[in-house]
Amino acid sequence: MAIRRLSLRLLLSGLTVLAVGSLGHAQSVDETLEPYRMLRSLQFVQDTVIRGDHSAAEMQRFMLSTIDERLRTADPKTFQDPRNVDAALIYAMSGGNPATLEFLVARDIEGNFDNRVSDALRKYLSGKGTLIAKSLGDMSIEYKNDKIGPYLALVAGNVTLTKDPAGALKFYDWARLTAPGTIVEEAALRRSLAVAVEAKIVDKASLYANGYARRFLYSPYASQFADLFVRFVVEHYDVLKPEDIEATLGYMDADRRREVYLRVAREAAIAGRTQLATMAAEQAKLLSGTEEGADALAKLYGSLVRVPTENVDDAMAALLQVPEDVLSPRDRALRQAAEAVAKEVLRKPEPVQQAQMPPADSASVGDPAQPGASDPDLQDPFAQPAADAAAAPSAEVQPAAAYAATPPAEQAEIDPELRTFVESGRSKLDAIDDLLQKEGP
Numbered sequence: 001m002a003i004r005r006l007s008l009r010l011l012l013s014g015l016t017v018l019a020v021g022s023l024g025h026a027q028s029v030d031e032t033l034e035p036y037r038m039l040r041s042l043q044f045v046q047d048t049v050i051r052g053d054h055s056a057a058e059m060q061r062f063m064l065s066t067i068d069e070r071l072r073t074a075d076p077k078t079f080q081d082p083r084n085v086d087a088a089l090i091y092a093m094s095g096g097n098p099a100t101l102e103f104l105v106a107r108d109i110e111g112n113f114d115n116r117v118s119d120a121l122r123k124y125l126s127g128k129g130t131l132i133a134k135s136l137g138d139m140s141i142e143y144k145n146d147k148i149g150p151y152l153a154l155v156a157g158n159v160t161l162t163k164d165p166a167g168a169l170k171f172y173d174w175a176r177l178t179a180p181g182t183i184v185e186e187a188a189l190r191r192s193l194a195v196a197v198e199a200k201i202v203d204k205a206s207l208y209a210n211g212y213a214r215r216f217l218y219s220p221y222a223s224q225f226a227d228l229f230v231r232f233v234v235e236h237y238d239v240l241k242p243e244d245i246e247a248t249l250g251y252m253d254a255d256r257r258r259e260v261y262l263r264v265a266r267e268a269a270i271a272g273r274t275q276l277a278t279m280a281a282e283q284a285k286l287l288s289g290t291e292e293g294a295d296a297l298a299k300l301y302g303s304l305v306r307v308p309t310e311n312v313d314d315a316m317a318a319l320l321q322v323p324e325d326v327l328s329p330r331d332r333a334l335r336q337a338a339e340a341v342a343k344e345v346l347r348k349p350e351p352v353q354q355a356q357m358p359p360a361d362s363a364s365v366g367d368p369a370q371p372g373a374s375d376p377d378l379q380d381p382f383a384q385p386a387a388d389a390a391a392a393p394s395a396e397v398q399p400a401a402a403y404a405a406t407p408p409a410e411q412a413e414i415d416p417e418l419r420t421f422v423e424s425g426r427s428k429l430d431a432i433d434d435l436l437q438k439e440g441p
Contacts, residue, residue, distance in 0.1 A: 035074060036083040038067050039090055046094070046183040046381065052218030060381075068097050071104060079104070079112040086147040089117065093151040094183075095381025098125035117143070121155070127387030129159035136160075140171060150179035154188055158384050161191075165199040186216045187382040190225055197232045205232050206244050213251040221380060226260060234267045237276045258287035262297050266331075297331065 042063040048056045071088055079085050092101040105118045120136050123129060129136065136159055140152035157171035169192055176188035189212045196205035209232065212225050219225075233245060249257050265280035284298035 033070065034081070034084060034087075035067065035070055035078065035091075036081070036087040038063070038070055039087040042067060042091070042094065043182065047181065050183045050186045050216055050219040050221070054220050057220070064091075064094075064096055067091050068100050071100055076107060076110065076112075079108065080110070082112075083147070085112055088113075089121065089148050090151050092121055092125065093148075093155060093382070095379070098122070101125070117148075117152075124155055124159060124388070125385055127385035129155070129385065129388045130162060133159040133163070137167070137171065140174075144174065144178070150175045150182075150184045153178070154184055154191075154382060157188070157191060158382075159388060161195050162388075165195045165201075168195055169201075169204065181215070183381070186212075186219055186221065187380070189216065190221060190228075193225065193228050193232075197228055197235070200236070202236050202239055205236075206240070206248075209248045213248045217251055217256070226263070230260065230263045230267055233264050234271060234273065234276065237268075237273060254287050258284050261287065265298065296327070 042060070045056050045059045045063055049060060067087075068091075071091065074084070079088070088101065088104055092098060101118065101122060105113055105115075105122070116135070117139055120132050120139060123132050124136065133156070136152070136156045140149065140156040143149045143152055153171045153175035157168040157175065160171060161168035172188040172192040172195070176185040176192075179185050179188075189208055193205060193208040193212060196202075196208055209225075209229050212222075213229075216222065216225070229248065233240065249260060252260070261280045261284040265277050265284060268274075268277035268280060281298045285295045288295035288298060
């Protein structure tokens with residue numbers, strides 16, 4: 001890492017001279033610096049970022065703008081060299097300005113660019129990639145041994161996943177295997193995990209999660225990986241082996257492991273998965289250290305799942321012992337929801353009365369907004385264009401939509417993530433009420 005940081009500093013100092021040197025000198029350097037050489041610098045910077053040097057993020061933005069200017073001012077003869085054509089295409093697929101590709105293709109009178117590739121990429125970058133998914137897939141196979149091969153495979157996977165998840169995984173596998181250790185592999189692994197989780201391909205999801213944790217744990221996009229891994233564990237814990245979970249978490253330091261276990265415990269508690277929430281909370285406690293209040297969240301999440309049970313008194317006592325000042329607003333709201341459910345569990349049953357039909361307009365159910373995922377510190381250069389991304393499968397755990405027993409005014413105040421937890425408690429209460437009605441007075 002020390003050598004890589006030194007190389008990055010040398011690269012930065014050289015490009016700074018290019019940017020702020022004398023006008024004549026800058027023009028001289030521009031005229032002799034081939035676009036494909038500049039692209040190598042961009043790739044080096046991007047690979048440095050995903051290995052954990054987030055200080056290079058600003059350098060990436062500088063490199064993108066510098067390459068953009070170089071491509072636009074280059075003599076058309078520059079692109080008689082296929083390496084510079086590849087550089088322009090890779091630049092466009094790596095977060096570059098789509099208008100620059102349009103500009104270069106429009107003045108390509110010598111046919112240096114493959115019109116099939118450039119036209120397909122222009123459609124993809126404009127958000128219409130799903131319309132040419134098959135042709136993109138065919139071209140990625142045709143160019144699989146070229147410099148643009150891994151990038152085309154990644155793009156082909158992006159536009160294929162909505163209709164053919166298994167096919168998308170094949171493209172992602174090819175991208176990561178032909179560009180190991182690069183930002184292409186990082187993006188392919190992260191997207192592969194998202195597809196496998198969405199498609200419920202448990203064995204492959206475990207492999208992808210393990211591979212990402214082993215290679216890219218310090219990437220600025222690792223927060224997206226953590227979201228996917230938590231969802232994967234919560235949704236598939238019944239078929240996962242504990243050693244599979246540990247195999248992935250084993251690459252993390254104690255603080256990261258504790259954070260993941262806490263998030264698993266929280267989501268499992270909300271989803272009513274008692275065994276998983278208890279296990280994750282206990283693991284988080286073991287990793288919390290001895291500092292006072294360090295295990296407060298683990299106690300909170302571990303107690304939540306015991307609220308709608310016969311141990312509700314003990315669960316409530318544990319909840320009330322959690323200091324208020326260590327909880328975030330969302331966790332305070334979660335504890336308040338647990339207290340509300342506990343009061344319902346402890347409430348004495350009222351005499352059974354004749355059921356009445358509710359008014360016709362009182363059965364409407366709100367449509368809660370989905371909880372948004374926080375953006376990474378650095379914009380993903382391989383993020384799908386807007387139109388294609390809208391059709392892609394979601395990588396977030398969706399909250400329950402129905403909570404009709406809550407008055408509309410109260411619904412607006414409840415965190416959407418809490419609704420599943422509240423609804424789970426109410427469903428148990430409804431079952432108890434049904435049994436009481438069948439038994440009679």
